Structure formats: structure tokens, C-alpha cells
Amino acid sequence: MHESSLLMKQSGQVPAGDVADSDTHPLQVKWLQPEDTALCARWDEFVLACPQATFFHRAGWLQIFRDVFRHTTHFLYAERAGAIEAVLPLAQIKSWLFGNSLISLPFAVYGGVAANNPAAAERLEIEAQVLARRLGVEHLELRNVKQRHADWPMQDLYVSFRKEILPEVEANMLAIPRKQRAMVRKGIKNGLSSHIDSTVDRFFALYADNVHRHGTPALPKRYFAELQKVFGADCEIMSVQDESGRVLSSVLSFYFRDEVLPYYAGDDVLARDMAANDFKYWELMRRSCERGLHVFDYGRSKQGTGSYSFKKNWGFEPQPLFYEYCLYKRDAIPQNNPSNAKYRYFIEAWRRMPIGLANRIGPLLVRNLG
Template sequence: MQVKYLSPEEDCSVWNAYVLAHPKGTAAHMAAWGRAVYKSMGHPLYFMYVEQGGRIRGLLPLVHVKSRLFGNALLSMAFSTYGGPLADDDEVLALLDEECARLSVKLKVDYVELRNMDQAHADWPCKDSLYSTFRKELSPDNEDNMKAIPRKQRAMVRKGIKARLRAEIDETVDRLYALYAESVRNLGTPVFPKSLFWQMKEQFGKDCEILTVCTEDGQALSSVMSIYFRDEVFPYYGGGTVAARHYAANDFMYWSVMARAVAERQCRIFDFGRSKNGTGAFNFKKYWGFEPRPLHYEYYLREGQQIPDINPLNPKYQLMIRTWRKLPLPVANLLGPMISRSLG
């Protein structure tokens, strides 16, 4: 067995085939995700894989993110929820680990972060109480899916229906980005560059879909970008205006994604993505009847380093968050991409 690297400019069809076939593969492991980050942010991308007899036995996509504000790290996968190592067995995983350690020394990073659904290394430092993910099996009958939503949350979906909201599929990222930018500014978070959204759409092609919710008179209230992977739908980047709450537009939006995924794509799994435990987003997903599943973020640390704490719940970022919420939207949209590209 040999450890090799695949250039993001090369044909990645064999890489993608392995991800699609692996039981723990996710959209974040697909070459399209890494390429989108690489092309929009400019961060070095390392598609590491183990080969034996001309076939892939395991892989690990890594992004090198280096900044004065947030440190120097290898992330698998940056700007995503998942993306840790995929391997046929422990021997292959050990080879990926060894190469990961070698690369981390070469690049002089402070740490390597592997974003896993399930723990892969019992002896690695692990953060498993910060984030949870929410995944649920769907019925092929959308009437059953509606009934499966808890009563109070179902009432919010019906409120959006009664308000005659419309779900529209966008071919450009313009409305999504405007709504997303406003939403994250209100949360005190720097917005990602628009080029990331364009690249996600470009790289995933027909497997990337943007759904925007509008009022009867055409006012856009909320929007979300979903990635389709195997028989799963993964609504990821989304946002809405303050007025969206009045119309229950976000509730209607996620129901529309779910219903469309079943009717148009025969999806079986709805992946609500990660949320920080104990936050409003975490509770919102529980209200939909989804059970939280702890995520296991594992770390290979340089000697003397500790597990990083780069998240909005860290008290040292609270002043920045409060200040950011007060910025005029054009200013936040100008400055945000300069900062957010280093967050990972």
C-alpha cells in the first residue's frame, strides 16, 4: 500500500466513486467540496489517499488554513460539518494517520482537526460535547413526513402554507447570498465570500440546489443551498430576513426542501447539519422531531498545543460578536470575507 496525493485539478472520478461507495462517506468528502473551498478561498488543498493494486483503500481531504487570528491548522473538511478519514480497515487508517502527522510537521501546523460523525481514534484528543448533527429517515410519502413533524412545529409549517408563501428554485446565488449575509450579520458572524457559494454551485452542479421562499408579491424572505448526496439531502448554507419569522418562512423553507427531496429525488435521509449544543438552532432542529447525534472532532496536536476553542460560544469572541451585529450591512459584507476565510 502507498500513500499518494491527488491534485484538485486532476480527474477525481475514482476518488468520488470511493466516497459514494463507503458507508461513512458524506458530501463533504466529495472532491467538489474541497475544490469549492480551494477555488474560492485559495487555501492549499491536500487530497490524500491510500492505494493498493490500482484501487483506493482510504482517503482524507485536508485544507490548510493559516491566519494570525485563528492559528495554523489542517482541517478535514474546512467549511463543512464532516470530512474525517474514510478507510477500508485499521491498517489503512494507520497509514493515513502517519502521513497526516508527517504533513503536519512539514507545514508546521498547530493542529489537525478531523471532523467525524463517529470516533475514529480512541487515543486522540476529542471534542464531542460542542456540536451535534441531526439526521432523520424520510418516508416516501410526504403526507407521512408532514405527520411526523411534532404538532407545534407542524403548525408553523402550515402557517407558511396559509400565508401563500412560494418556494422557488434559483439558478444563481444572488438572493441566497443577500439573505444569508443579512442573517449572519444579525448573529454577529462574518459572512463567507460570495465566490464560495458560486463555487459550490459550480462544482456540485445538479447536486446543488438553491430554494428561495417568497411572499405572494415576490418578496424574498429566506433561502437555503442544499447538497444532494446518494439518497440524502443536506440543506447547509441558509438565511433569512427578520420578517421571515413573522411568516414562518424558515419552517416553510425546510419543509419545502424535504418535500421536494422526496418527490423529485426520492431521498431517504434528511441531514439537518450540525448545531452547537444548547443554542437556538439546536432547539429548532429538535422541535422538528430530529434527535441530536454528537459529533466527534478529533485532534492531532503539535507538542505544547491544546484543543482549539474557535467558536462563537467562546467568551473571548463575545465583544467582536456584539460589535459585528451593529455594523451596517454593506460594511459587514465588505469586511466579512476577509475574516471568515480564516475560520475554516
């Protein structure tokens, strides 16, 4: 018997595959291995077809977490008669500074289980709880789009912003509220242009400088290069430059089904005066419209922040995210984010640190934030 199934029996929880089933084929829980390319392809086929799945359920994240961040991964899937019915990607972050946790999924706005049926979803969530106890983590975190456990503590700090991309380019321009539309037109009048980058170089220079000015560590440059390598055409960098060729703003976006997800971004100090940030997101929307995409996913923002207000100014309405926690060795959900007052002095000190030094030591810290 599998170790997790044995633990479940000892705790009084019986796995779905061990009870009578109307189907002659029992539901089995297995672990994805990155070297099994055929299985990874099957996993991704399921993710693309499952309405509950997101870009962050893709198999490629397993390789990124192992190779870039050196985190232990547990990508679980439920299978019946050779067909995948549910997936649950998990990664463990074990840090002396930020604690020991099991998350679906670190560095992702969405996560949790994606399933074709409730039985498979429940089976994987039970397995995740058993795994969390066996690993001795302080908490299990599932970054759900929809609420699944009303009795679990929930982090209500973040919301997401999603909106339909209209079929015609001009219709999308007119759908932007008047004041924000004026900023987009300002960027156009300033002669700005957008370009697709083949490397992460220009993007990373802006991104690293941007997060440094905000007092937070930058993710390693290698991480962004690996995203391009693993996800190929589904990970794209678009940069905005002025008429002299100076790059002012850049965004790294993910593509999933008929959606575009601008995910990481950076801006030069001159970007605001030139309306380069506004122009950037318009250009991404325009290009996405011309590609026939249907959803613009602006990602998550903390409530009450400048990012939150900026996205609302585009006519996007916030939608709640249900980050649910199962607590084991702590009494409350963690607050490892810049909004936590205890990080105020660290943020101020980080802003004053030379950027070269910050870029060298930052990845050692940020890998454990998730």
C-alpha cells in the same frame, strides 16, 4: 523513498506499504491533483461507493479551497494495484489571528478518513500526522462521524441531526411534532411558495444580512457561486416567497447519494411572523420525498443554542460528532467559535457595522476560521 515515509521511519512509525503484506501489491499513499480529471473522477467514484464517505469527501472541495480561499490542500488517498482503498481530504489554515492548523475539513461538518478497510484508514491517518509535523501546525483536526481515537482530545461542542424521510409526503407531515407542524401549516396558509433559484443572488442577500444580524462575518458570495459551479445539480438553492413575490427565506442544500443536506440558510426579518423558515424546511423535505430520497440531514448545531432547539422541535434527535485533535504546539483544543466569551465584544461591534463594509472585509476574516 517518499518524504513522509522517511519521516515515519525516523519517528519509529513504519508505513503499511513498507512491511510484509499478504497481498503482492503494497498499499501506496498519493496526493490528489485537481488538474487530473480522470483521477478526480476515480476519487469521487470511491466516495460514492464507500459507506464511511460523506459529501465533504468529494474531490471538488480541493478546487474550492484553492481557488476561493487560497488554502493549501493535501487530499491524500491510499491505493493498491490501481484501486483506491481510502481517502483523507485535508486543508491547512495558516492565520496570524487563529493559528496554524491542518483540518479535515474546514467549513465542513464531517471529515476524517473514509476507507474500505482498517489498514488503509490507519495508513492515511499516520501520513496526516507526519504531514502535520512537517508543516509545523499547532494541531491536526479530524471531524469524524464516529470516534476513532479515544486517547485524542475531543471537541464535544457540536451534534448532528439526521432523520429518515418517509416514502409518503403526508406521512412526513404527520411525523413532525404537533407544535412544529402547526408552524408549517401557518406558512402554507400564508400563501408561501418555494422556488428553485438558478443563481446565488437572492440567497446571498438573505444569508449575508442574517449572519450580520448575528454578529458574524459572511462567507464571500463567490464561494456560493463556486459551489454551484463545481457540484452542479448536487448543490441547489431553494427560496421561499410570499404572494407578492418578496423572498423571505432561502436555503442552499447539498445532495449526496440518497440524502439531502440543507447547509446554508438566510431569512428576512419578516420570515418569523410569516413562518417562512418553518415552511422552507418542510418544502425541502416534501421535495426530497418526491425525489425518492431517504435521509434528511439537518447538519450540525451547537448544543444549547436556538438552532439546536429548533431541530429538536422537528422530532430530530441529536447525534454526537467526534471532532478529534492531535495537538503539537498547544496545550488545549482551540475555541474559535462564537460561543467563546472572548469574541463577545467583536460580535457586538460587527452587528453595528454597516453591512456593505461587513461584506467587504468579512471574507478576509472568515476564510481563516474554517
